[in-house]
Amino acid sequence: MKKLMNSPDAFVDEMLAGLVAAHPSLVHEGRVVCRAGGARKGKVGIVSGGGAGHLPLFTGYVGEGLLDACAVGDVFAGPSVDSCVQAIHTADGERGVLRLYGNYGGDRMNFDLAGEMVEMDGIKTTTVLGTDDIASAAPEEGTRRRGVAGIIYAYKIAGAKAETGADLAEVTATAQAAVDAARTIGVALSPCQIPGAAKATFEIGPDEIEMGMGIHGEPGIWRDKLRSADDVADEMVRRLLADPVASPSGRVSVLVNSLGATPLEELFIVYRRVAALLKKEGLTIVRPLVGHYVTSMEMAGLSISLIHLDAEREKLLAAPCACPFWRV
Amino acid sequence: MKKLMNSPDAFVDEMLAGLVAAHPSLVHEGRVVCRAGGARKGKVGIVSGGGAGHLPLFTGYVGEGLLDACAVGDVFAGPSVDSCVQAIHTADGERGVLRLYGNYGGDRMNFDLAGEMVEMDGIKTTTVLGTDDIASAAPEEGTRRRGVAGIIYAYKIAGAKAETGADLAEVTATAQAAVDAARTIGVALSPCQIPGAAKATFEIGPDEIEMGMGIHGEPGIWRDKLRSADDVADEMVRRLLADPVASPSGRVSVLVNSLGATPLEELFIVYRRVAALLKKEGLTIVRPLVGHYVTSMEMAGLSISLIHLDAEREKLLAAPCACPFWRV
Known part of the structure; x- marks a missing residue:
């Protein structure tokens, strides 16, 4: 690499x-x-x-x-x-x-x-x-x-x-x-390589993806052939919503995050589906984030994070801040 | 891909x-x-x-x-x-x-x-x-x-x-x-693929880079073995500064831009060298930009842009704006 x-x-x-x-x-x-x-x-x-x-x-x-x-x-x-x-x-x-x-x-x-x-x-x-x-x-x-x-x-x-x-x-x-x-799940398409390492962090076939892989290449839930963006988003959102949280309010923020090489075009294609799915579940999305927020260098793939908001969290999320990379 | x-x-x-x-x-x-x-x-x-x-x-x-x-x-x-x-x-x-x-x-x-x-x-x-x-x-x-x-x-x-x-x-x-x-030069490490296309926009060896390649894979100036970040930055800055502009003021903004897959880590390694080189040339850097600003999907590589600033351009560059992706 x-x-x-x-x-x-x-x-x-x-x-x-x-x-x-x-x-x-x-x-x-x-x-x-x-x-x-x-x-x-x-x-x-x-x-x-x-x-x-x-x-x-x-x-x-x-x-x-x-x-x-x-x-x-x-x-x-x-x-x-x-x-x-x-x-x-x-x-x-x-x-x-x-x-x-x-x-x-x-x-x-x-x-x-x-x-x-x-x-x-x-x-x-x-x-x-x-x-x-x-x-x-x-x-x-x-x-x-x-x-x-x-x-x-x-x-x-x-x-x-x-x-x-x-x-x-x-x-x-x-x-x-x-x-x-907060809940996150990732999907990996290709690995990254630690500088100076002899090989990539993991191997994956040219037509494969791995659901649930961690940001250092930790093993995920399944590995299979590449699926459509909507199929992948559907499963990720289903898994996120099935994971119990205390007293969900119906208001969430969502982060569609590139693991590195996956471009904004694909993130927005996935976000479009995620937004539709959450809406269908009766959830209101507040201040969504789409971009490169937490990466693994040149790894391809993305993660979806969901945070359930109560009134205080929603207010704090909207509070002003000044940092080069917090972008809404 | x-x-x-x-x-x-x-x-x-x-x-x-x-x-x-x-x-x-x-x-x-x-x-x-x-x-x-x-x-x-x-x-x-x-x-x-x-x-x-x-x-x-x-x-x-x-x-x-x-x-x-x-x-x-x-x-x-x-x-x-x-x-x-x-x-x-x-x-x-x-x-x-x-x-x-x-x-x-x-x-x-x-x-x-x-x-x-x-x-x-x-x-x-x-x-x-x-x-x-x-x-x-x-x-x-x-x-x-x-x-x-x-x-x-x-x-x-x-x-x-x-x-x-x-x-x-x-x-x-x-x-x-x-x-x-404004002047820009790019360097490409790996290609991207148009959705639905049978193959990538170009082929390049696993240890090769191409200096001057365009954002759609247009041919560049040379193709050779991968060099160090500093060597690459040195040549790019030298070429940018050698290109004549009318009445340079000594004040510039610079953009180190990922073509897609190249991560922020590498951009900052290159920016560090670019900033040192420009300083050595007696230039003052105003509002530098480092990140994903103009990409070619999952293409790996980066471009360096330099704009020479007069007083009006510097003021306009600093004027407030509101857009999701203009980040300083």
Whole structure:
């Protein structure tokens, strides 16, 4: 797989250098990206992070009304404990810091350890894990689910809550409720390749797709011949709606997200069907998102995320924010 | 090449249906997309258009401070005369309409014919052609050059000019000056495929790149082994700066644009180098753009556009606008 890069070892650092060069609202120090100007005193901080290779996730969502800092690892490899500690310190506005990131073992280990370390410095932290990938575990094992694209809804909603002056417990509860109300499923058409790796993350036939595959190529639900966009959308929406949530309100936001190489044309063809299906189910769509929000570099495929909105979440989703990649 | 679609024949219409469903600021009627609410009375209208398959181009740039309407053809095939006529009528605010689109024979023929037809209805029109692709003809044959990603700078600058209440001659002159000040070069890594076509738009070896290739796979300057991102960026910037422009001011905007499958990570690696090179040349970068702005569906590769700014262009580039895809 051809990549425009200089060396695998420089991939992440050069990418971060370009990101902050292009976006003066962001600064980075090593593997931590934060808002220019640093932490906002008196506001609960929110940090995220994880392996690189998913832009705009994570660092693209640093900005007013969203995240305060991110710790970034190598491609598809969690951030170091040091980076997690540094991100938490950077985000600390003396009201505590929420660690809001996807449910992956390596990330969890290092963010947990970092939380213990900063506690000794007097920084109180809490954790909310993105667990929106419905293909990764059954509903009754929801806490084992991986975090994928739906986490950006939690960023936006928790970020807006923090801007209201809410305390750490309130921001944490709002983030957890957003995660609990979000569901995602993906479909993969072709793999990506980690810079420097000898081969792609997985193999798939030229006429095959895999339903439910994770963003690092984790196995999905089935692999079969390519189907029509409408057939694929129908199954994905059916699976999303069949997954139980507490007290659905009838109002949802939906994200049709490219995993990388799948172009906007196909996303809109799928969104058209998703919107029709949700309408048919009596659901009202609020602030839909269609585009490249959480990717796996050049992987082809897409994910559909659905978040059920109560009045507060809907208001927080609509609150102003300033970040290069949150686009409605 | 796998695509999530229903049928090749429905590709464009279903894509447009999804686009307007996701973005209520846009409406479409057949193959014309315009602003919800229609033409703004008393403002010079600006229309664009061309073949589909380049999202966000063209229709994504319809909005306040940008375009008023677009006529869209099939994938990589110009819009019909009827659609061009309809787009001009839709954009007409009784101050005349600028036709601003890329320099391709089919588009030119139909937009020209449409211009003659609407003249009979009393609508005065002018034409400015995007001709920014420096690989497509020598500087002395500038009017033969094709239009590629640099045209979005002309959209933004002419669109902002029209919002000031300027007349058709002024908006046209501003658009032409923006085109004259813009330069683009692309590099392709892998092809795309027209929906329903038996094969990809071109063939290229698994370790090859082609410098200067057009967005429909038009032949470039050379084809060779993949090189480092910095080597590629160096050559592209050198070629862009070697191409003469009238009275360069030392201030430029730059767009590092994915042709589709190339991910943000690689764009930022390249942008990092581009920014360093321009700085070394004593140029100041204003409002850089990095992302998916003008694509060829799932084609891999990127283009770099440079626009030289005078004081007016810089002000117009910074003017507010409202469109789903103009992101800074």
